[in-house]
Amino acid sequence: MDTALAETATEHSQPGAPPLLPWLAPWASAFSLAQKAQEYVIDAGQRSLLFLDVLRQRGNDHFQHMAQPWPNVLSFQYELVMDGRTLARPVNYCLFRILPPADRPTDPRQRPFVVFDPRAGHGPGIGGMKHDSEIGVALDEGHPCYFVGFLPTPVPGQTVEDVCRAEAAFVEKVAALHPEADGKPCLIGNCQAGWQVMMMAAIRPDLTGPIVLAGSPLSYWAGVHEKNPLRYLGGLLGGTWLTTLSGDLGHGIFDGAALIANFESMNPANTLWKKNYAVYSKVDTEGERFLEFERWWGSPVLLNAEEMQYIADELFLGNRLTHGGMTMADGTKVDLRSVKSPIIVFCSWGDDITPPQQALDWILDLYDTDEALAASGQTIVYSLHQTIGHLGIFVSAKVATKEHDEFARTMDLIDILPPGLYEAVFTQKDGVAHADLVSGRYLTRFERRGLADIRALGGNDARDDSRFATVARVSDINRDLYDRTLRPLVKRLATPESAEWLRRMHPNRLRFEVFSDKNPAMLPVARLAEAARAHRQPVPPDNPFLKAQDAMSDSIVHALNTWRDLRDRATETFFLTIYGSALLQTAVGVGATAPAQVGPAQVAPAQVAPAAPPPDAATPDAVTPETAERLRQGGVPAALIRALLHVIAADPHPAADERRFAALRHLREKAPAGMRLTQAQFKALVREQSDLLYRNEAASLATLPELLPADPAQRAGLVQALHQVAEAGDPPTPAMAARLEQVAQLFLGALPPPPPSPATPSEASASRTRQPRLRAATT
Numbered sequence: 010m011d012t013a014l015a016e017t018a019t020e021h022s023q024p025g026a027p028p029l030l031p032w033l034a035p036w037a038s039a040f041s042l043a044q045k046a047q048e049y050v051i052d053a054g055q056r057s058l059l060f061l062d063v064l065r066q067r068g069n070d071h072f073q074h075m076a077q078p079w080p081n082v083l084s085f086q087y088e089l090v091m092d093g094r095t096l097a098r099p100v101n102y103c104l105f106r107i108l109p110p111a112d113r114p115t116d117p118r119q120r121p122f123v124v125f126d127p128r129a130g131h132g133p134g135i136g137g138m139k140h141d142s143e144i145g146v147a148l149d150e151g152h153p154c155y156f157v158g159f160l161p162t163p164v165p166g167q168t169v170e171d172v173c174r175a176e177a178a179f180v181e182k183v184a185a186l187h188p189e190a191d192g193k194p195c196l197i198g199n200c201q202a203g204w205q206v207m208m209m210a211a212i213r214p215d216l217t218g219p220i221v222l223a224g225s226p227l228s229y230w231a232g233v234h235e236k237n238p239l240r241y242l243g244g245l246l247g248g249t250w251l252t253t254l255s256g257d258l259g260h261g262i263f264d265g266a267a268l269i270a271n272f273e274s275m276n277p278a279n280t281l282w283k284k285n286y287a288v289y290s291k292v293d294t295e296g297e298r299f300l301e302f303e304r305w306w307g308s309p310v311l312l313n314a315e316e317m318q319y320i321a322d323e324l325f326l327g328n329r330l331t332h333g334g335m336t337m338a339d340g341t342k343v344d345l346r347s348v349k350s351p352i353i354v355f356c357s358w359g360d361d362i363t364p365p366q367q368a369l370d371w372i373l374d375l376y377d378t379d380e381a382l383a384a385s386g387q388t389i390v391y392s393l394h395q396t397i398g399h400l401g402i403f404v405s406a407k408v409a410t411k412e413h414d415e416f417a418r419t420m421d422l423i424d425i426l427p428p429g430l431y432e433a434v435f436t437q438k439d440g441v442a443h444a445d446l447v448s449g450r451y452l453t454r455f456e457r458r459g460l461a462d463i464r465a466l467g468g469n470d471a472r473d474d475s476r477f478a479t480v481a482r483v484s485d486i487n488r489d490l491y492d493r494t495l496r497p498l499v500k501r502l503a504t505p506e507s508a509e510w511l512r513r514m515h516p517n518r519l520r521f522e523v524f525s526d527k528n529p530a531m532l533p534v535a536r537l538a539e540a541a542r543a544h545r546q547p548v549p550p551d552n553p554f555l556k557a558q559d560a561m562s563d564s565i566v567h568a569l570n571t572w573r574d575l576r577d578r579a580t581e582t583f584f585l586t587i588y589g590s591a592l593l594q595t596a597v598g599v600g601a602t603a604p605a606q607v608g609p610a611q612v613a614p615a616q617v618a619p620a621a622p623p624p625d626a627a628t629p630d631a632v633t634p635e636t637a638e639r640l641r642q643g644g645v646p647a648a649l650i651r652a653l654l655h656v657i658a659a660d661p662h663p664a665a666d667e668r669r670f671a672a673l674r675h676l677r678e679k680a681p682a683g684m685r686l687t688q689a690q691f692k693a694l695v696r697e698q699s700d701l702l703y704r705n706e707a708a709s710l711a712t713l714p715e716l717l718p719a720d721p722a723q724r725a726g727l728v729q730a731l732h733q734v735a736e737a738g739d740p741p742t743p744a745m746a747a748r749l750e751q752v753a754q755l756f757l758g759a760l761p762p763p764p765p766s767p768a769t770p771s772e773a774s775a776s777r778t779r780q781p782r783l784r785a786a787t788t
Contacts, residue, residue: 052546052555058537059538060285063292068521068522070303071307071525074304081158084138084139087108088105088106089104090106090155090182091178094164098167098171098174100167102175104157105157106154115151115153116153117187119150119190120152120192120193120420121155122195122417123154123157123183124154124155125198126199128310131310132161132305132309136199137156142406146413149414162310163262177209180216192420193689195219199402199403200363201225202225204226207352210348211343214349218350219350221416223402224399225363225368226362233467235581237361237364239361241580252317254496259511261314262314262508264311266515268309307521326480352388354368355413355416360397360402366469368391386428389429393432394408418448418449419453421674423455424688427699430460432456433454434455434456438450442739454666456663475599476584482597482598636708647697647716649727650694651698651702653731655709655752660744666739668737672734710755714756724756727756732753735749
């Protein structure tokens, strides 16, 4: 009757209808609103039941997942290659080989990829959680792929140094399994795994090929004001004594759930509301995605207390990885400048865990000038995403199919770049010249950058560094006080049973027991949810009560974001005020001569001076007898590479272009098998010719004809090949065209060599002017 009445009133309320029952219109609106309210109540009740059931499934999934021998979220088949628990210093890490799909076998001649998973509280598998991932793109390109994961529980007594040694053994094993591969293994370190891989590479630089650091912090104090509040956390808590307390309460074990809680506290709106509301409001479609992610995010693992203490003292607060360096227990120095393999840094402005400054400012810690960086022999490539968040760097399909895919496609090009700093620039290949030479959907160029480009991203000034140095010293003092007062009592009271109960009562673990079949109150939920699915009545999107629900959600998110902003602002103000106090800094010895030791850790990191260019780099015009001999070695390949580097250096914005590299690779494949250079030989040749051009450009050009065959026809063919490669990218600039013509004439013998440079260092130093190292790319 109500429905008929509403329809009648609605019919006669339309324009042009006779006003037979005008008094029915208000009643009709009320009835319509009541009907929509009833529909919303039914829908909301069903969604609540279905949401509870999703939480129940999450709890059950957690216990089933953690009961597996090796709980992980890899979506690929794998086999065990090495078990770190069998090493002389056992660790809970293992090396696995990823089995390629039957229809897409890997190529044994391609360099293997090794993905290292971050052990930062969560379980393993994030690098291969789905097909569109770091592992997936490597397999798609035909690379053999390996994965380094870990077990939930550490081996008693294992240390961070033990893990570094184990990772070195894993990489050595991978290289031994692929002796025919054209290049050393490429290592991908996500987040925490990135700095650990860098430590390993610093002590064993002979093992590694290119290293990809995805969202990895290396400079822990770096950041900008009014952002990156996580770096202030150590100062807010008075240092790392709470880390020691947590380890003691855990009976020598640190719970990774505490690390997850730190990450979640960065965005309380998402943690407390948005994530769950997204499932509740779209429970018919979002449940499976939520469960898949929570299987990784909600599976906290454990660390030894000694491991976590080392990380907190040496890295997070001490910042000793670059500020002062680190030393292994056997005396081995951990100096990142010893890493000679290319380092690719992938970071994002949207990352609030590892902002670009923490990912890149280690370069400024190690090098004062661009010349010092280039002279060190280190090649660094970085890529800055504009929006993606921290987890998206590893799990986003869009990132995997663009940035990670392009890195995998151009890894051989990256491996032969001359030393220096580059930025990876990706452009849609549609409409670019010679698009047939671009292997993927994007044209990748590696454009030259300088340290000034890193400084322009923002970072700490001297006062900020003094504040963080003060935190490091206050931390040591507080930890020493804890060691001498409360620690003996805490260690006496803590037992394995009490530690286990503390872990079970952590909110990040307790939620699984509360919302799972282990809780008798949840037993009816499954049957009720099944009935709700069978009689599901979702409301249309225009339901006013559904719109009110979304509006209420937005207001809650806004309130939580406002609270977060106020909290972060107060945290920064506290930090800058307290630790910027001249009185406190003087009291703990910052800026003055500090006592040698006040606690178990070094009081303050000894600042290592940034690298300076070697003495011979200051005299680029000198031609020593050794250099003269090097200028006449290498034959035709050396002549072609030297000429190409000279031509491309004339570009006002020199860059390594994958199109030129593809053209060069085609020429290499046409060479007779006995004369074909390996990737390692080609890399060495590029670096050698780059260095010779830097030392003496005139002498390098003058000796070009001596490297060529006498046959004019062969020389003409080399000139044609030179044109083919040089013109494979964008059209050459006038300056490049002029140099191309110059070297062509030198090849053909139609142009006399340039006049020789000063022959002795003394003559060169008489008119020495500082020159930048050759700004050339390899192709």
